[in-house]
Amino acid sequence: MESWLILSILGGIVVLLLIIGAPVKPLRVAGQIGVRLIIATLLLFLLNSFATATGLFIPINAITATTVALLGLPGMLLLVAVQQLIL
Numbered sequence: 001m002e003s004w005l006i007l008s009i010l011g012g013i014v015v016l017l018l019i020i021g022a023p024v025k026p027l028r029v030a031g032q033i034g035v036r037l038i039i040a041t042l043l044l045f046l047l048n049s050f051a052t053a054t055g056l057f058i059p060i061n062a063i064t065a066t067t068v069a070l071l072g073l074p075g076m077l078l079l080v081a082v083q084q085l086i087l
Helices: 003-020 024-050 062-071 073-085
Strands: none
Touching (some): 024 073, 062 073
16 A cells, blocks of 8 residues: 555544544553553562562563453462572
């Protein structure tokens, strides 16, 4: 496809959403999930930074970030317990 055609289609979609209005609720939920995942990743990074002296390391990936994002501090403690007791 031509680049001008793709840009025209995207521009038309943007104008259509501005006229009709974007569905606000799904965008708000997606934004909240994104913020929680970013905060969870930062918390895991800080945990790894401060706990390297003790030999504790929790890998930062989608599973661990989602666990901490959904469960919060108990989720992080759960990951630490799994790391210490099982692995």
